[in-house]
Amino acid sequence: MKETRRNVLSNTTKLSVLAAGFGATGSVAAEDGDYPTWDPETVYTEGDRVLHADSVWEANWWTRGNEPGTGGEWGPWDEVDASDAGLRATITGLETGLEAGQEVELDGSDSTGDIDSYEWDLGDGTTATGAVITHTYDGRGTYQIELTVVDTARNTATESGELTVGRDGDEPDTGEITADTTLAELYPDYEEREIPGTFSASLPAESGSTSSSVGTAAENLSDEEKIDRYDVDLEAVRTGVRDGSLRLGDCGTEALDHVKNLESAGFPTHATCQLLPRLMLLGSETEPPTYQGSTRENVWDETAGPMASTNDPSELIQDPWPTDGIGEEPEEVAERDRIHDQPEHENKVGWTFHRNLPDEILYSENAVLDAIDDNVHPVTGDPLGGDGFTSNSPMEVSAEIHGDGWWWHQVLLFKNTGSVPHHLDGAVLWWVGPAAYGKTMSAAHYNNEQRPSHGNGHPQRDVIEIVYDEERDLSVYVIRLAYHDSPYNMRTAYPNQYWSLEISVGDPLNDRYPTAEDRQEVLNLMVETAHVELETDMDRNDDLLDELDLRNRVAN
Incomplete structure (x- = not known):
C-alpha cells in the first residue's frame, strides 16, 4: 500500500496516544479563586473553599456531607465575604420579551473581584465596555452574550448567556395575519426586497416551469397541478x-x-415573502426524491440511514436572508451571487480551477482529516457534539449508490427536519466516500423537489477531495455550494422536504465493493462521517473556506 500522508498522520496519532498512557500521574489543581461546587460526597479539610447557594464557604475542619449554611455558628463552614470570592463575571438583564429595535440594559456590576475593566461581546458583531451598558438589536434571533472581566493583575473571568429578540413592534402579530392580509401589510418594503420580481421569476405560467420529465417520481406533481390542488388564484397573484x-x-x-408558522418561529419576514411563490405550492406531504437522468436504474440494494443529526442542533434561523436581486444592477448581482462570484470579487487571488485534482490537494494534510478523525470543528477545535452525522440545524441524511454502466454516483439525501426553511447557498459539507482520485469533479448534481424543474440542478461548487484510506479506496470530500441567478426560493431546503447531492465516482463501484457487507460498510461510513454547515450571517462560510483550503472552483 502506498504510504500516504493520511497513514503517517494516523500512525503518529496512535503513537502519541500510547505514549500518553504511561507515567501520566498527578492531579489537577484549581487556580486561586476558582472554587468547586460543594459536593456532599467529597471530604473537605480546614481551609478548603467551595461554592454553594451563590456564596463562597470555607471549611473549619474535616467535614463530609455537612451542607454549608447549616449547623449554625458552630458548624463546619464559614461564609466568606463576597470580596474574597475571587474573580467572577455575572450578567443580569437577559430578559425575555425583547423586541427588535428595543433598547436593552445589560448589567455586569454583580461580578466579583478587584475588577479593572468589563468587556462585552454582544453577539451581533458589536462590542462594548463598562459595568452597565445599553444596546439595541435590529434583527430578531437568539444572540450569544459574553462578558469578560479583567482584574488589576490582568486575570480574566468570563460569563455567557443567551438573549432572545422577538419581532419588531411594526410587524404584524401572527394572530393578526389572516387570509385578507396583503403583501404590503405583511412586509411594507416588499418592492425594495425585489418580491415582485421574485414572483415573476417563479410563477409557472411566466417561467414555463414544469416537473422534470426525466428521473421524476410519478407521485410528484407539476407546478400547474399544484396550483389546481391548492386553489391558487394565479391571475390574482x-x-x-x-x-x-x-x-x-x-x-x-x-x-x-x-x-x-414562520412568523411565529421568528423567521425573517422578508425571507417569508421571498419564499412565498414556492410556499404556496408546498403541501404537508413529503415529496419523493428524484435524481438525474436514468442513473438510479442500477441502484444498490443496500442503503444507509436515515440518521438524524447526532449533535441535536437547535433550530437555525438564518437572518438575514440575501436579497433576490432579479435585475442586473451591480449591487443586486453582488449580493445575490456573492458566493458564485467570489473568485471574481477576490480577483481570483488564491483560487484554483482544477477539474482533475493534483496530488498536492489529493494527498494534503488538510484540517478536514482531523475533523473526521477527532470529531472536532476544523475552525474552532470544539467537539462537533455527536457520534455520527452532525449539522448546525435539524436534518437527517441517507446514503445510496446508483449508476449506469461506467457512470456511478454516490448520493447523500438530506431532509430538513426542522420547522423553518434553510437557504443552501454557501453550505459546506464533508463526508468520507468512495474515492474518485481527483477525477470527474465537475460531474455532480443538486436535486430539490421544490425547484420548478425538480430533480434538475447544477450548482457551481467549491470542491476538493482528500485521499483518506487508499487501501480501501476512500476519500474525504469537501464541498461548498455556490448557486447562480436562481431566486432563493429555488435554493432552499423546506421543512419536511428532501434535497440531495450526487457526486460522480466515474467507474463501476460493484467491482470495488463486490459483497453486500462491503457495500453496506461504505454507505454507513458516508452517513456517519457527514457534516453540514449552513451559512449564517451571510458570511459565505469564509472561515471554513480558509481553514479547509477550499478555494478550488469547479464548474459543471
Whole structure:
C-alpha cells in the first residue's frame, strides 16, 4: 500500500496516544479563586473553599456531607465575604420579551473581584465596555452574550448567556395575519426586497416551469397541478404582487399557515415573502426524491440511514436572508451571487480551477482529516457534539449508490427536519466516500423537489477531495455550494422536504465493493462521517473556506 500522508498522520496519532498512557500521574489543581461546587460526597479539610447557594464557604475542619449554611455558628463552614470570592463575571438583564429595535440594559456590576475593566461581546458583531451598558438589536434571533472581566493583575473571568429578540413592534402579530392580509401589510418594503420580481421569476405560467420529465417520481406533481390542488388564484397573484395588494388567501390553501408558522418561529419576514411563490405550492406531504437522468436504474440494494443529526442542533434561523436581486444592477448581482462570484470579487487571488485534482490537494494534510478523525470543528477545535452525522440545524441524511454502466454516483439525501426553511447557498459539507482520485469533479448534481424543474440542478461548487484510506479506496470530500441567478426560493431546503447531492465516482463501484457487507460498510461510513454547515450571517462560510483550503472552483 502506498504510504500516504493520511497513514503517517494516523500512525503518529496512535503513537502519541500510547505514549500518553504511561507515567501520566498527578492531579489537577484549581487556580486561586476558582472554587468547586460543594459536593456532599467529597471530604473537605480546614481551609478548603467551595461554592454553594451563590456564596463562597470555607471549611473549619474535616467535614463530609455537612451542607454549608447549616449547623449554625458552630458548624463546619464559614461564609466568606463576597470580596474574597475571587474573580467572577455575572450578567443580569437577559430578559425575555425583547423586541427588535428595543433598547436593552445589560448589567455586569454583580461580578466579583478587584475588577479593572468589563468587556462585552454582544453577539451581533458589536462590542462594548463598562459595568452597565445599553444596546439595541435590529434583527430578531437568539444572540450569544459574553462578558469578560479583567482584574488589576490582568486575570480574566468570563460569563455567557443567551438573549432572545422577538419581532419588531411594526410587524404584524401572527394572530393578526389572516387570509385578507396583503403583501404590503405583511412586509411594507416588499418592492425594495425585489418580491415582485421574485414572483415573476417563479410563477409557472411566466417561467414555463414544469416537473422534470426525466428521473421524476410519478407521485410528484407539476407546478400547474399544484396550483389546481391548492386553489391558487394565479391571475390574482400576478396582478396583486405588483402593487402589494396580493392577499394571502389568493395564494391558495397552504400559504396562510406557512406564513403564520414562520412568523411565529421568528423567521425573517422578508425571507417569508421571498419564499412565498414556492410556499404556496408546498403541501404537508413529503415529496419523493428524484435524481438525474436514468442513473438510479442500477441502484444498490443496500442503503444507509436515515440518521438524524447526532449533535441535536437547535433550530437555525438564518437572518438575514440575501436579497433576490432579479435585475442586473451591480449591487443586486453582488449580493445575490456573492458566493458564485467570489473568485471574481477576490480577483481570483488564491483560487484554483482544477477539474482533475493534483496530488498536492489529493494527498494534503488538510484540517478536514482531523475533523473526521477527532470529531472536532476544523475552525474552532470544539467537539462537533455527536457520534455520527452532525449539522448546525435539524436534518437527517441517507446514503445510496446508483449508476449506469461506467457512470456511478454516490448520493447523500438530506431532509430538513426542522420547522423553518434553510437557504443552501454557501453550505459546506464533508463526508468520507468512495474515492474518485481527483477525477470527474465537475460531474455532480443538486436535486430539490421544490425547484420548478425538480430533480434538475447544477450548482457551481467549491470542491476538493482528500485521499483518506487508499487501501480501501476512500476519500474525504469537501464541498461548498455556490448557486447562480436562481431566486432563493429555488435554493432552499423546506421543512419536511428532501434535497440531495450526487457526486460522480466515474467507474463501476460493484467491482470495488463486490459483497453486500462491503457495500453496506461504505454507505454507513458516508452517513456517519457527514457534516453540514449552513451559512449564517451571510458570511459565505469564509472561515471554513480558509481553514479547509477550499478555494478550488469547479464548474459543471
